[in-house]
Structure formats: C-alpha cells, structure tokens
Amino acid sequence: MTQNTPVLSYTYLPNTYNPYDRRDFATIRTIPTGVLETFVLTLLYSPADTRIQRTCRVTQRKEGSFHHAVFLTITERPSPSGHPDQDLILKIPAHGTRDKWCAQDAYMMANEANIMRLIRHTTSCPVPQVLAFDWTLNNGIRAPYILMTKLNGIPAVDVWLGQPYKRIPKPTLHLHADNAAPGLEKKRVTFLRSLARAMSQLAPLEFDQIGIPVFSDGAQKMEFLSVGEAWRWHSRRDMQDLIASGPFDSSAEFFCTALAEICESDRGVRKVMDIVLECAPFTGTREPSLCANKEKEGDGKPTAPREWFVLRHNDLDLQNVLVDEHGNVTGIIDWDGCMAVPRCISYTSLPTFLRRDWLPGSTMGHVPHMTWAFEHYRQIYVAAMKEFCGPADAKFTLKSHIYQAVLAALDGDVDCRDVAKLFIQEIPEFRRVDGEALFRRLGVGWPDAEGLLKVKIAELLRPG
Known part of the structure; x- marks a missing residue:
C-alpha cells in the first residue's frame, strides 16, 4: 500500500540517567509502515465493502516528547461526491509497549480520548475528531493508540512571527518580536481574539x-460517570514516577x-x-x-x-x-x-x-x-x-x-x-x-x- 517512503522525523534520545523514563521509541518505530496502513483501513471500513477502492498511505512519522505520531492519507477511488482525501493522525504513546505500559497509563489515555470526544460533541471548540482508540495492546499494532482527524491549518507560531519559524535565523528572532509591523499586529490581535473565543466554548463543561472526568467505555454512547484521580507521569520534557492526585x-x-x-x-x-x-x-x-x-x-x-x-x-x-x-x-x-x-x-x-x-x-x-x-x-x-x-x-x-x-x-x-x-x-x-x-x-x-x-x-x- 505504501506508494512513497514516508518522511521520518525522529529526534528523541533516551535519558539513561532517569530511572522513571519508560519511553521506548525504538520499539514503537519498529511497527512496519505497511502494518499501520492496513490497520487503519480495517479500523474504519468493512472488508465486505468492495464498491469503493481505498488506499491508505503513511506520509510522515514524527515524534514529540512523549508520543510517536503517524500521519496518514486515505484515498478513495472512485471518490464519492468528489470527496477529497482524508488526512488522519495515529497517536501512539512512546511507552506503549508490553513491558512499559501500565493500568494508570491506560486510564489516563482512555479519558483523554473521551474528553476530546466530549468537547467536540458539546462545544464548538475546534478539537480533532476521535475516530477510534484503544488503551490496550490487544490490537493489530500491539500498542495503545488514538486515531483522529488531522485538522487543517498552519502552526500558530508561524503566523505570530510573520514567517515560518524554521526559516528565521535564531540570533534575530527577538529583533521584531515586541514591535510588530501593522499587518502582523493585525494578525496577532485576530489570533488572540480567536483563541480566547475558542477556549471560552469550554465554559458549560x-x-x-x-480531577480527571471519567466516562463509560461505550464506543457508541459516551456517558459521564464521575471525577476520578489524575495520574501525573511526566513534566514538560521528562518522565517521572507515577503520582496520583485527587479527586x-x-x-x-x-x-x-x-x-x-x-x-x-x-x-x-x-x-x-x-x-x-x-x-x-x-x-x-x-x-x-x-x-x-x-x-x-x-x-x-x-x-x-x-x-x-x-x-x-x-x-x-x-x-x-x-x-x-x-x-x-x-x-x-x-x-x-x-x-x-x-x-x-x-x-x-x-x-x-x-x-x-x-x-x-x-x-x-x-x-x-x-x-x-x-x-x-x-x-x-x-x-x-x-x-x-x-x-x-x-x-x-x-x-x-x-x-x-x-x-x-x-x-x-x-x-x-x-x-x-x-x-x-x-x-x-x-x-x-x-x-x-x-x-x-x-x-x-x-x-x-x-x-x-x-x-x-x-x-x-x-x-x-
């Protein structure tokens, strides 16, 4: 199914001095691209539906501090009603391996997915649509995951700075950061007002x-159960020992x-x-x-x-x-x-x-x-x-x-x-x-x- 070699963007180096660092990017990276493509297709579509030919292609695999992100594009031929290709993201925790993953991780991930579903279904705050998720390793990629839509847009940092962040020489980034030109200032004001409006949509929740809002496991009907304890397992950049908090x-x-x-x-x-x-x-x-x-x-x-x-x-x-x-x-x-x-x-x-x-x-x-x-x-x-x-x-x-x-x-x-x-x-x-x-x-x-x-x-x- 892979038509082109996906772009690989791996920057994480393991912290051998931190005994609590459970990240295992190396194992997650070994999941074959073809397996990921087949897995996503079987998640979303029935094999019995042969009227439309669908292909899934991994376009990029990159990593943040704690997750491995797989970017995929699904193409349909013939395309019903001229629908464009569908862009998705498969988010896999870096510690989502058999010897690292634990019940507390599963609990936090399941409720992360459900909170996103709650926000999307009950507010107009623009969050990705969660298409599927599994907090266990009992699936086709043998790792926990959240499959979601890829939202359109460009990184806000590029608009804030007036040009792509990576193109600006680092020593000059501060020169015009405080005194924006009129056109850039207008975009910054628009952005701040738009962000405030988006976040204000969370008011009714x-x-x-x-603590962590806990929901039922039902895939079709999500039901809020209670507020439970939160498990903190990382700082901004490093993993920590699991610590319970609340409710x-x-x-x-x-x-x-x-x-x-x-x-x-x-x-x-x-x-x-x-x-x-x-x-x-x-x-x-x-x-x-x-x-x-x-x-x-x-x-x-x-x-x-x-x-x-x-x-x-x-x-x-x-x-x-x-x-x-x-x-x-x-x-x-x-x-x-x-x-x-x-x-x-x-x-x-x-x-x-x-x-x-x-x-x-x-x-x-x-x-x-x-x-x-x-x-x-x-x-x-x-x-x-x-x-x-x-x-x-x-x-x-x-x-x-x-x-x-x-x-x-x-x-x-x-x-x-x-x-x-x-x-x-x-x-x-x-x-x-x-x-x-x-x-x-x-x-x-x-x-x-x-x-x-x-x-x-x-x-x-x-x-x-």
Whole structure:
C-alpha cells in the first residue's frame, strides 16, 4: 500500500540517567509502515465493502516528547461526491509497549480520548475528531493508540512571527518580536481574539470535583460517570514516577495538598508559599453554576452556591494551536493531561506564550522571544475573554500568569524558590531586597515582615 517512503522525523534520545523514563521509541518505530496502513483501513471500513477502492498511505512519522505520531492519507477511488482525501493522525504513546505500559497509563489515555470526544460533541471548540482508540495492546499494532482527524491549518507560531519559524535565523528572532509591523499586529490581535473565543466554548463543561472526568467505555454512547484521580507521569520534557492526585472537593484542598507533597525544606520559602495559598483565588470561591439546572435540588429549589470546576488545557502554547493565514484558530491539539481544575487556572487562563515572563528559566531565546510586549498582548487577550465568556470566569484571566506560575511550582515544573522570588520582586517594598537573605530571616521568624507580605501578596493575587 505504501506508494512513497514516508518522511521520518525522529529526534528523541533516551535519558539513561532517569530511572522513571519508560519511553521506548525504538520499539514503537519498529511497527512496519505497511502494518499501520492496513490497520487503519480495517479500523474504519468493512472488508465486505468492495464498491469503493481505498488506499491508505503513511506520509510522515514524527515524534514529540512523549508520543510517536503517524500521519496518514486515505484515498478513495472512485471518490464519492468528489470527496477529497482524508488526512488522519495515529497517536501512539512512546511507552506503549508490553513491558512499559501500565493500568494508570491506560486510564489516563482512555479519558483523554473521551474528553476530546466530549468537547467536540458539546462545544464548538475546534478539537480533532476521535475516530477510534484503544488503551490496550490487544490490537493489530500491539500498542495503545488514538486515531483522529488531522485538522487543517498552519502552526500558530508561524503566523505570530510573520514567517515560518524554521526559516528565521535564531540570533534575530527577538529583533521584531515586541514591535510588530501593522499587518502582523493585525494578525496577532485576530489570533488572540480567536483563541480566547475558542477556549471560552469550554465554559458549560462543569464538574463537582477536581480531577480527571471519567466516562463509560461505550464506543457508541459516551456517558459521564464521575471525577476520578489524575495520574501525573511526566513534566514538560521528562518522565517521572507515577503520582496520583485527587479527586479533590475544593480549591484549597487541591493547592494545599500539592504544596505538602513538595516538602519544601527551606522554611522561609515555605512561609512565602503558605502566604500565597492563604489568599484568593487559591482558597476557592462558591459561586452559582453557569449551568442553571445544576443549581437546583430535586424539587426544583435553588441550592446554596458551591465550587464548580472546569477544564484546563495542559499545554496551550503556540505549537499546539493551528490557524489560517489571517490568524483565525482552526484547531487546538494535544489534550493530554486535560482535567477539571479550579477556575483560576482553567480555560480562561492566558496561553503559555503570554506568561513566559513568569516562568522561571524562560529567556528571550524562547518563543515568542518578546521582552517588553507581554502586558500589551495580555490585555488584548483579557478583553477578548471578558467579551466572550463574561466577567464571572474572565476575572481570573488578568492575573492567570501569576496563578499558573504557582501551579508550575506545585507541579514541580519549576522551583518553589524561584516563584517565591518572583513574588518578592513584584512587591515595591521588597524589590531591592536580597531574596535569599529574606528567606533566611523569615525562616527563623520575622512577624512584621510576614504581616506586610500577607497584605501585599493578597493585593497582588486579588482577581481583577
């Protein structure tokens, strides 16, 4: 079935120093291209249907940090009603092998596929259509997979920068990142407004706990069962030991449990983080549901306000958004790790590329290579989110770069110490203070400084 040799794009090198790294790209790569092509055809079509001749061709195989992606094109002859070729993606976990895959992996993958199905069936947020998935290895390729449609569009990073990212010399990427020409600025504004509109479509999907929405296994009719525990198995770039989290009934329980698990040994840093989590919005808010029927008892009477939780894309960055040539969003991909979370870190949050200045370790060398324009574009996104989903949830957008930095520290993606220093630097009274010296004094007890920090950090975090 293979007409041309597919493009192979493999960049992963195993981390021999990490005992938790279960990725086995080498084994996944050995799945023959012909086997993949035959497997996809048998998944989608009955062998008894001989009226139309169908061919499946693998056009590319490439790898991200944790998955092997197979790009396929299905051609029909004769083509019914002039239908164009169908482009698909088969997503295979890098650790989806018999000696690496485990029950927790299967649980997370099945619910990732079902969350994508839920979003596509109940909202207008542009996500891929899941055609088939199997969280077991009992299939024709002997690996777990999600088969989905390939969305049209070009990478958002190319539109944001004004030309294909790979064609721009790396040393010059920062030169025009902050001051875009009028035509490029128009595309950026269109993109930000379109992205805010797309994410705002997730508003009606509410849950009564923090965790992974769990669905029935039925392929034809998907039924929501409950919110279950989330299993975290990787950071942004590396695999970790499997860690269970939740489900949680409140924002306060979620954040405080995460801080306790970090076991920050520096008492001064821990005091700053404790102060942070004692402030709104990390303490949670009890507000009416956006879905009116959830706020009524069985007899139809309104219930007392409570916390409701909504979805969060785990990596809403330029590489995971597709757009047209004008900047309109055509697709959002990579929903791995999507879960129900407190509203302050949910779908209304700023995308990752607009909060890099609050991510320790990020530099001008990271996309979008900006230095001083973050606040300008944040304000555009905030205004759009308020327009599309109203003030109830959009009140968290303005300072979500700060809330997300706290989450990154609690998840272990960045160091608590670095985030605590960012808070100190944002407070005028402490801006020129040596952070390390301040932490040492807080660690042995400094009530006056603690009192001032409580006031100033509360002001900094207060939703706007």
